[in-house]
Amino acid sequence: MDYAIKTLSQLRPILLGFRKSAGLTQTAVAEQLGITQQSYAQLEAKPASASVERLFKVLRLLNVELRMRQRSSAPGSEPKQADPPKSQGQVPAAEKTKPSPVAKRPSRTQNASSSKQPLRAIATKKKRENW
Template sequence: MRQYPVRTAEHLPALLKAFRKESGLTQTQVATRLGVTQQTLSALERNAQKMSAERLLHLLGILGVEMVLQRKEPSPHSPPTPERGGGGW
């Protein structure tokens, strides 16, 4: 399974469009399943950083894409985390 790291919101639009095309779906088909207009989906693909987490997860499900969160390897200059003795939330 290929992974696509997303480090900034600007990475999302191109990935979402590519996943949709790879799935063989048109904007209209995805929009219908997402419950929005084709114009709204087009705007979301161009400006994905404005999308709610709930809508993003729904869209990813339609596209057959799974989001996996993974902790980055800590750098020597990283601030302490709870696991490394830095307190809690």
Template structure:
């Protein structure tokens, strides 16, 4: 899959489902890896805006998806590099 710019939480459900399917996982399989029920994962996919950042990051890791934060308008120059000083 290519990169996606997410600007609203309404975009997350479709993307999470697409990434899960691309990873070849059913909701049940992804839920088992996440340590939740299939029903909980289904609700997570439908209501991604209510999910904790920790759970979302764990799910993205299971799906093999990186979360990259970059200032708007800046080119993707240092993918994967986290600044050491904040």
């Protein structure tokens, strides 16, 4: 059966359905990919954040074929509605309430005055799987 995917949010239930119809658990798929079950669960939960290469590996494992075709009508071919005309001398309400593009921040020396360490994010070590 063919499934048209038009948004990234549609990818998750379709991957889940193909995995279940193949009779596989997340653990079984993860073992075949050479990764942990948690890593596969993360990919299945948010497939939009996975690389195309990883998605292709999962699709191959699930024996799913990806097809692409051009739609019959070109995107953006629908007529655009014109913006309402602006009267001269008036500023739209949206422009009146815009925040200033330059935000004031405390200087680095003010924050770091009590400690000698430079301000930078503390890196946490995560185990990265290379698959």
